[in-house]
Amino acid sequence: MTEAPLIVPSTSGPRASAAHDQDDLLSGLNPQQLAAVTYRGPALLIVAGAGSGKTSVLTRRIASLLRGREAWPSQILAITFTNKAAGEMRERVAGLVGEASRGMWISTFHSACVRILRREAEQFGFTKSFTIYDSGDSRALIKRLVKDHEADAYGLTPASVQGRISKLKNELQDSESYARDANMSDPAERKFVEIFADYQRRLRKANAFDFDDLIGQTVYLFRAFPKVADTYRRRFRHILVDEYQDTNHAQYALIHELTRPVSADAPDPYASNGMMIFEPETAPELEGASLTVVGDSDQSIYAFRGADIRNISEFERDFPGARVVLLEQNYRSTQNILSAANAVIGNNFDRKDKKLWSDRGDGDMIVGFTGYSQHDEAQFVADEVEMLRRAGMPYSEMAVFYRTNSQSRALEEIFIRSAVPYKIMGGTKFYERAEIKDALAYLISVANPADEMSVRRILNKPRRGIGDVTETAIARFAEDHGISFREALSMPAQLGVGPKIQAGIAQLDAVLKEATEILLPASGEVPPPTSVADGLSLLLAKSGYLDALRASRDPQDEARVENLDEFVAVARDFARNNPEGTIADFLTEVALVSDADDLDDESGSVSMMTMHTAKGLEYDAVFVTGVEEDLIPHRISAGEPGGPQEERRLFYVGITRARKRLHLSLAMTRAQFGEVSVAMPSRFLQEIPAELVDWRQSPGDVNSRGGMQSRALNARRGGFGGGSSSGGDRFGVKKLPPRDSLKPLSTSMDKFTNKVTGKVRDNGDLELAAGDRIRHDDFGEGRVDAVTGEGAKRIAHVRFDSAGLKKLLIKIAPIEKL
DNA sequence: GCGATACTCACTGAG
């Protein structure tokens, strides 16, 4: 985040005396920000509204601690939600204090916990090389367990079991503590408890933690081994937590453990360096670390994942004597955008009133648009993007948000067709692709042979003729002889399987052994930095995995080979950045990267992402799409306690990302599961004062021009149309008519010339030149102004007779030359 | 054990 008023012109002349050291940190701050940077005490809560400069405040606070010699870098622990946010904070602190920033822990909850767990794993029965199971991995394991326990008969699905286990772990419950309170006379409950316990046993046996365990087991470690906890309490004297409103109970407990005072008896290695500002050196015990948290309960959007808003609302009770600082001035958005945001969030009743304000002036009006279909809506977005681009706004300053990932497809189709460069944050993640997971499973099989899931995964990849029967035989053999699944692979002759399969197993075993020598050289030798990449290449090549893909005639396999190349490149990159990184470090990094992390804006393309991913980001122009009932608020949220309110916060997060221009759009019909259904405008739209919105095409317009006489929509027109609304019907929102009072619009839609479809055609090598006239399926006739680009990426700039100026990707546009 | 085909079910959200 960048907030203009905080950017300080570099002072001329050398920064000579210590007295002036803090000047550049403090200048340009408003009084609240100043207090947030300079307050010293055991606990500080910074309530930071959207765009109020919290990142600046946090980084300056850290810099000020370091510059004032109040803390060594190693005594600072700063927690963020994404690796990207962590990297950004590290960079900004480095910009303020230079070298002194090294040695700080600035990381996510998950990475910090992995670091601690790797160090301490042996204390409680794990090894340093434990595996991290992502949700897909644990889903697979739970699926097996549900099957083994025949639990589907009790209505337990893998998804529900996984969800419940995750929730419980976020509450720091285990199967035993849960069983104590559960109704164990219910057979489904008993089954669930069995599976939960079994799941945990399997994880332990596999030397693995799932995502939730990373936090929960660290808390457990601290509680079970106070001496271990004390070393970290001594070390971290200043703990700062960002996005505190999204912490769950386990994370809260972790922070609590870390900020406890240290009991007196143990020696204190840090007491002698004179850095302890809170206590005299002779004190018998060490006070708890100083805690700073930053958050905004209006931006809490992860309750579904266990985030507990009470962590922030009850902070003052949890940490008596805490100071609270409120940052309400917004440095990001224009007043129109903020007024809309305030109006929307004001409908949540259980919040402390807080009004964002800006001194940047009203700015442009919010633009509203209703499309007939999602394609139509997407075309509006694409057109508007092009208009802003022509007006000088770079693509990288624009973003399109949607509620669910599936909405991105229609947008993508139109963007491709309109030759708008874009990139999608999220969706199918690189590390969730099958081939990457296979490659990872190979690496894990070497790094952590106890992880049976991974070994089983690669057993028959590539095909070695090993099916269920052989797999079970191996498992039985291992069990009978008290050895691990992995070890059983090294004695294929004794498994009682055919010679061909024996050879396959022997070959796999040999490859894994060879890779082990590269990745984990025996007896204390330090592997060279390139070992991870080398080991990976060897595994992929000698296992026959790559050859099998290359030999395949499935066109997708070509892309898979490229992905694997990319993955090897990631490993080489890793070696470059971490010369001493081990295979375990590499696997950690890979397991913990997330979508929000690879946002990189240099490429000059429009960003598309879900509103969840958008948190913490900002853009000059923002398009919030699909502002419809059942989408935002999402249908499923209605059944959850606090669901609709969380949806409203999510919408609020979306609109407060915009600096200058905000667009809200929806479609009257939306296709899902291949079927077209009618959509209704979101209730949130009604909560925005009508005078702030310039409707290019309101829901009412679509309705009347579509020839539909729906009372439901006409009744709402006052709120949507024309900007002259009295707001009289703004409170009628809750009485939405049943959906079937609307007939699908599709029957009458066919009349409309600007109905845009997702149609694509392969024009092969159609030649166009300036001056040509063409006909487009959706836009009608037009004249080519210019042609740019090369080969498959040639773009026609066309002036349509009625639809205006458009860019078209010639290869796929539904056009013909006249 | 494998590959092709038919069929089913799902789309919140994310670490």
Next chain:
DNA sequence: TGAGTATCGC
């Protein structure tokens, strides 16, 4: 629509 799974014939 399209990914994932069950079923079947080889």
